[in-house]
Amino acid sequence: MKPALFAYHRPQTVAAALALLAEFDDAKLLAGGQSLGPMLNLRVARPAHVIDLNDLLELDFVRRQPGLLEIGSLTRHHRLATDAEVAAACPILAAAAASIGHYAIRQRGTLGGSLAHADPAAQLPLIATLLNAEIVVAGRTGTRMVRAREFFVSSLVTSVQPEEMIVAVRFPAFRPSQGWGLEIFSQRHGDFAIVSVAATVTCAPTGKVAELDVALGGIGATPLSLHARLAPFRGRVPDADWSAELGSVAASAVALEDDARIPAAYRRELAMTLTQRALMAAVERGEERNNG
Numbered sequence: 001m002k003p004a005l006f007a008y009h010r011p012q013t014v015a016a017a018l019a020l021l022a023e024f025d026d027a028k029l030l031a032g033g034q035s036l037g038p039m040l041n042l043r044v045a046r047p048a049h050v051i052d053l054n055d056l057l058e059l060d061f062v063r064r065q066p067g068l069l070e071i072g073s074l075t076r077h078h079r080l081a082t083d084a085e086v087a088a089a090c091p092i093l094a095a096a097a098a099s100i101g102h103y104a105i106r107q108r109g110t111l112g113g114s115l116a117h118a119d120p121a122a123q124l125p126l127i128a129t130l131l132n133a134e135i136v137v138a139g140r141t142g143t144r145m146v147r148a149r150e151f152f153v154s155s156l157v158t159s160v161q162p163e164e165m166i167v168a169v170r171f172p173a174f175r176p177s178q179g180w181g182l183e184i185f186s187q188r189h190g191d192f193a194i195v196s197v198a199a200t201v202t203c204a205p206t207g208k209v210a211e212l213d214v215a216l217g218g219i220g221a222t223p224l225s226l227h228a229r230l231a232p233f234r235g236r237v238p239d240a241d242w243s244a245e246l247g248s249v250a251a252s253a254v255a256l257e258d259d260a261r262i263p264a265a266y267r268r269e270l271a272m273t274l275t276q277r278a279l280m281a282a283v284e285r286g287e288e289r290n291n292g
Contacts, residue, residue, distance in 0.1 A: 003040035010052045014059065014138060014167060017051055021163045022140050024049040029165055031074060031113035034105050059112070059167055064089055068134075068173055073112025073166040077124075081106060089173040092130070092180040092198060096123040099182075101190045112166040115151070118158045121192040121218040123184070125152060127171075129223035130198040130215035134170040139163050152222040178202045178211070179286025181278030185270055193218045194262055195270040197250065201238060201282035203290075209234050214246065214275060219254045219267055226250065243279045247272035 011017040021027055027049035030036055039045040053059070059074035062083050069089040071080070080086055080097035087094040100106055100114075100123055114124040115135060128135070128148035135146045137160055151159050160166065174180070184196040195218045202211040212234055214226040229249055236242050251272040258264050 001041050001043065004043055004046045006040075006047055007049045008052065009049060010055055012055050014056055014165075017053060017056065017165065018138060018140050018163070020049070020051050021165065025162070027051055029053055029116070031116075032076065032109040033113075034101070034109040035113065035117040035119070053165075062086060064173070065170075069093075069171045071111055071169050071171070073110065073115075073168060075111050077106040077109045077111070077114075078103075080111060090131075090171045091174065092182055092200070093124075093127050093171060095180075095182050096127045096198070099123055099184055105190075111169055115148075115169065116158060116160060116166055118152050118154075118156050118222070119192065120152070120155050120220060120222050121194075121196065123193075123196065123217070126196055126198050126215055126217040126223045128169065129225050130200065130213055131171050132225070132227075133172075135166060136168040136170065137161075137164045138167045139165075143167065149225050149227075155221040174200075174289075175202060177286055177290040179282040179284065179289060181281030181285070183274035183278045183281075185274060195219060195254075195267055195274055197271065197274040197278040199275070199278040199282045201279060201286055203238065203283065203286055207237055209236055209238050209242075214250065214279070216250055216253060216271055216275070219271060224253055226253065229253075238279070238283045243276040246279055247276040250275035 009020050026047050028047040030050050030052045056074055059072040061072040062085050063070045064085055077097045077100050081094055114122055133148045135151050137144050146159055153159055179201050181199045184193045186193045197216050199214045204210040212230050216224045233246055251268040254268045254271050
């Protein structure tokens with residue numbers, strides 16, 4: 001099937017792209033096209049105007065700054081997966097990008113496109129939620145920053161307004177003793193996850209947990225941060241009982257409704273198991289980074 005007719009625009013600057021968004025009410029932004037392309041071909045999306053961002057090389061960058069890593073919205077998944085600076089500053093982001101789809105998809109898909117599409121089972125929205133990344137959104141009147149945990153509104157819905165676009169994302173840089181774990185369960189390689197879990201753990205010199213964060217994907221309309229539920233698990237030794245209790249917390253967060261393919265009970269079991277694995281991997285990596 002072919003797309004419905006639309007007017008095609010290819011701006012050369014961010015300002016020109018924003019002007020087009022302001023001019024046309026029914027417009028879609030095209031970055032990597034890995035989501036929008038199929039939607040156009042299936043006529044799920046029928047915009048009157050398509051604004052191609054691929055000449056905006058100013059949005060393709062990786063910049064290390066004190067305490068954070070700033071990445072342009074047009075940066076491809078492949079670069080996220082292979083860039084040495086990304087791996088050093090935010091290794092869980094590099095691992096997540098490397099797990100996306102297949103090689104061809106990683107060559108075209110972009111960070112901003114993935115966040116804007118807001119599939120609740122996708123890897124990059126999960127990592128942004130885990131780390132509560134700062135998402136920089138630009139409009140004709142200037143830029144604003146939205147934290148990832150407020151950015152995702154529902155499945156395929158974000159807080160970006162019709163005349164705005166994502167221009168950059170800022171991830172906190174990992175500290176030397178901070179470990180990470182990422183567990184993704186899908187039916188086939190390259191599919192979106194049925195359940196995914198990402199975790200970071202930092203232990204104090206005493207061996208007890210100083211900092212902890214966990215986020216889950218595929219269990220609801222948006223990626224879910226467990227940050228507000230984790231206070232009782234800080235200040236404890238990260239042993240098997242600790243991870244089992246956290247797994248139960250994760251399982252309780254899964255929506256009770258079954259869907260057409262996956263029973264809720266199965267998702268809860270996966271959430272529990274994958275959370276335990278991600279946490280223990282994070283603890284081990286934290287020890288390795290601290291000793292390295």
